[in-house]
Amino acid sequence: MKTTQKQKIVCYIQRFGSVTSWEAYRDLGITQFATRIKELKEEGYKFQTEWEIQKNKEGKSVHFKRYYLLN
Numbered sequence: 001m002k003t004t005q006k007q008k009i010v011c012y013i014q015r016f017g018s019v020t021s022w023e024a025y026r027d028l029g030i031t032q033f034a035t036r037i038k039e040l041k042e043e044g045y046k047f048q049t050e051w052e053i054q055k056n057k058e059g060k061s062v063h064f065k066r067y068y069l070l071n
Contacts, residue, residue, distance in 0.1 A: 005030050006040050013069045020052070020066050037067065046070040 003011075008028045012019050021033040030036060037047065048068040056062050 005036050009036055009040065010069065018066045018068045020064055
């Protein structure tokens, strides 16, 4: 059976504790991360998020959310 992108996100969070859109793209090949998170929420999954700020390769600050799965 093929693992869905939503299943990959849940497994990733369970294994590593959290996930960002960049990690989902880099590690899981998921390009529509926000859509998958929305679908998971519609299925009853609950997330805690926190904003992170990092510098990109050009030295500019970028803001993004880190997602944690709540039980």
